Amino acid sequence: MFEPLPSSSESVPGPNQSGAILVVDDEAEIRTVLEDTLGEEGYSVRLAADAQEAEAQVRVTPPDMVLLDIWMPRTDGMDLLRRWVADGPLPFPVVMMSGHSTIESAVEATRLGAYDYLEKPLSLNKLLLTAEHATEAVRLRRENESLRNGAPGAVLVGDSAPMAQLRHQIERLAGSQGAVLIAGEPGVGKEAAARALHERSGLSGPFIAINSAAIAPDGMETQLFGRELEERSQPGRFEQADGGVLFLDEVADMQADVQARLVRVLEEQRFTRVGGNDPVHVDVRVVAATNRDLDGLVREGAFRSDLYYRLNVLPITVPPLRDHAGDIPALVDHFLQRQCQREGLRSRTFDKGALDALAEHAWLGNVRELENVLERILILSEADPVGAGDVRDALGSAARPQVPERLFEAPLRQAREDFERCYLAYHLRANGGNITRTSAEAGLERTHLYRKLKQLGIEAGQFKNGDKG
Numbered sequence: 001m002f003e004p005l006p007s008s009s010e011s012v013p014g015p016n017q018s019g020a021i022l023v024v025d026d027e028a029e030i031r032t033v034l035e036d037t038l039g040e041e042g043y044s045v046r047l048a049a050d051a052q053e054a055e056a057q058v059r060v061t062p063p064d065m066v067l068l069d070i071w072m073p074r075t076d077g078m079d080l081l082r083r084w085v086a087d088g089p090l091p092f093p094v095v096m097m098s099g100h101s102t103i104e105s106a107v108e109a110t111r112l113g114a115y116d117y118l119e120k121p122l123s124l125n126k127l128l129l130t131a132e133h134a135t136e137a138v139r140l141r142r143e144n145e146s147l148r149n150g151a152p153g154a155v156l157v158g159d160s161a162p163m164a165q166l167r168h169q170i171e172r173l174a175g176s177q178g179a180v181l182i183a184g185e186p187g188v189g190k191e192a193a194a195r196a197l198h199e200r201s202g203l204s205g206p207f208i209a210i211n212s213a214a215i216a217p218d219g220m221e222t223q224l225f226g227r228e229l230e231e232r233s234q235p236g237r238f239e240q241a242d243g244g245v246l247f248l249d250e251v252a253d254m255q256a257d258v259q260a261r262l263v264r265v266l267e268e269q270r271f272t273r274v275g276g277n278d279p280v281h282v283d284v285r286v287v288a289a290t291n292r293d294l295d296g297l298v299r300e301g302a303f304r305s306d307l308y309y310r311l312n313v314l315p316i317t318v319p320p321l322r323d324h325a326g327d328i329p330a331l332v333d334h335f336l337q338r339q340c341q342r343e344g345l346r347s348r349t350f351d352k353g354a355l356d357a358l359a360e361h362a363w364l365g366n367v368r369e370l371e372n373v374l375e376r377i378l379i380l381s382e383a384d385p386v387g388a389g390d391v392r393d394a395l396g397s398a399a400r401p402q403v404p405e406r407l408f409e410a411p412l413r414q415a416r417e418d419f420e421r422c423y424l425a426y427h428l429r430a431n432g433g434n435i436t437r438t439s440a441e442a443g444l445e446r447t448h449l450y451r452k453l454k455q456l457g458i459e460a461g462q463f464k465n466g467d468k469g
Contacts, residue, residue: 019044019063019064019065019135019138020043020044020045020046020063020064021043021044021046021063021064021065021131022045022046022047022048022054022057022058022063022065022066022067023035023038023045023047023048024048024049024050024051024053024054024066024067024077024080025049025067025069025072026049026069026071026072026073028049031047031049034127037124037127037128040435041128041435042433042434042435046063050072050073050075051072051074051075051076051077051079051080052074052075054066054080055083058084062091062092063092064092064093064135064138065093065094065095065115065131065135065138066092066093066094067095067097067131068080068081068094068095068096068097069096069097069098070097070100071098071099071100077097078096078109081094081096081109081112081113085112085113089113092138093115093134093135093137094113094114095114095115095116095117095130095131095134096109096114096116096118097119097120097122098119099119099120099121115130115134115137116130116134118130129215129219133223155192155334156170156192156193156196157327157331157334158324158327158330158331159330160326160327161324162324163319163324163327166193166319169316170193170197170200171200173197173314173316174197174201174202175201176314178285178313178314179266179285179286179287179288179310179312179313179314180194180197180285180287180288180311180313180314180316181251181289181290181294181311181313181314181315181316182194182287182288182289182316182317182318183289183290183294183315183316183317184289184320185320186291186365186366186368186437186440186441187365187366187368187369187437188320188321188366188367189318189366189367189368190249190289191209191247191289193316194209194247194287194289195207195247197245197287197316198244198247201245201285203243203244203245203285205241205242205243205283205284206241206243206244206245207241207244207245207247208237208241208244208245208246208247209247209249210223210237210246210247210248210249211249211436212248212250212251212252212254213249213250213253213436213439213440220254220255220258221258221274222236222274224236224237224238224258224261224262225238225261225265225272225273225280226238226239226274226276226280227274227275228272228273228276228277228278229275233273233276234273235273238265238271238282238284241284242282242283242284243283243284244284244285245285245286245287246285246286246287247287247288248287248288248289249288249289250289250291250440251288251289251290252292252294252297252303253440256304259307260304260307262307263307263310266286266307266310269282269283269284286311288311291441292443295308320366321363321366321370322362322363325363328355328358328359329350329355331367331370332350332358335370335371335374335375336348336350339371339378340378345378346384348378348383348384348385348386349384349385350385350386350391351385351386351388353387353388354385354387354388354390354391356388357391357392357395358370358391361395364430365427365430365441368430368431368437369430372430372431372432373391373394373395375432377390377391377394380393380394381393381394417456420452420456421456421457421458424438424442424449424452424456425458428458428460435449435450435460438460
């Protein structure tokens with residue numbers, strides 16, 4: 001039914017953010033496995049056993065993506081896809097699944113507008129990669145629509161000296177075409193800085209982001225440069241970013257062969273798609289980001305020096321939250337407004353005691369951790385105004401754990417295991433159970449992290465939405 005997960009040398013991709021996926025399959029076992037697999041990756045999963053149930057669910061709440069089996073009783077998946085297409089352009093990507101696939105059915109599904117076609121037994125690696133790409137495409141489309149409708153763009157919140165200096169740096173560098181390397185700890189807001197740079201650059205092209213840590217090694221080249229297929233060409237992120245900015249997040253995780261190819265693209269602004277021969281010319285400004293010491297990785301031979309020097313033309317450093325803690329009240333106002341609008345929650349205020357409690361916290365997860373804590377408070381507390389006790393309750397589930405005295409009395413192996421359990425639990429809490437972010441912050445491949453969590457008896461799902469665990 002499913003191919004096994006990749007070996008430890010491969011990385012299973014994960015979503016940049018959660019999305020809603022509707023699984024349509026008449027086999028209950030497949031629905032259950034897909035629900036568990038996608039749910040572990042942070043997706044909200046809904047299930048339908050046949051076409052009629054799927055149509056009813058789509059009418060009530062359209063999903064971000066549909067996984068649709070072809071062979072089903074009464075109405076098969078191809079007929080359902082034709083019905084949806086007849087109503088106009090598909091409002092969500094549809095990925096077809098079949099254990100009896102033929103070239104003809106794959107071509108027909110693609111012609112009708114299907115996003116992709118997966119053969120059973122399903123490869124979990126390809127399934128997760130396809131889900132990430134499809135939901136990311138939906139996110140980008142909605143984001144572009146919001147920008148066209150006049151929604152506000154990237155916001156760098158705070159009036160402190162470090163944030164004023166950051167804004168000044170961005171203003172100075174925005175007009176240049178040179179590559180930019182944004183450094184900073186996990187969660188400081190490197191992508192927000194990159195988006196602000198793009199908005200102030202005057203470039204007419206889009207802002208396209210790709211997370212190197214979230215892409216399987218064998219899929220990175222296709223993601224960046226596209227693929228040439230017989231029936232059609234599949235553009236990559238470089239082509240999508242033509243005339244604008246390509247943001248390479250977690251660039252330190254990029255594979256060596258892709259690093260080598262990226263050097264040539266930065267030099268020539270042209271490339272060939274995977275499987276193709278014709279050169280594709282682009283005009284793209286590359287902005288990269290990392291939370292690791294690239295200079296040290298170059299010295300160790302783990303990152304190409306020629307790529308480092310081409311990316312590090314114009315460096316920017318985003319400060320950690322502890323260096324501009326005075327901006328916490330402004331950040332609280334910003335995140336509360338955004339979260340209340342997004343979730344349809346009533347507006348809330350924080351009293352002085354609550355703000356003081358936030359200011360006293362270490363914020364090792366930086367601005368991202370603050371946003372997660374605020375979301376936790378909005379969901380778990382009814383208080384208005386929010387007080388210091390509510391803040392401490394929320395921080396209690398994400399606070400940095402103290403090293404217990406018993407570690408110094410236990411054998412080294414047991415002490416190491418106990419520390420690893422505390423360490424990973426802290427990062428999972430700070431990231432709301434997000435495996436991709438936790439693996440990046442811990443410096444572990446996703447498959448290695450999955451095995452480590454299983455070995456330590458930790459379930460990532462218990463930390464989602466800030467739940468205590």
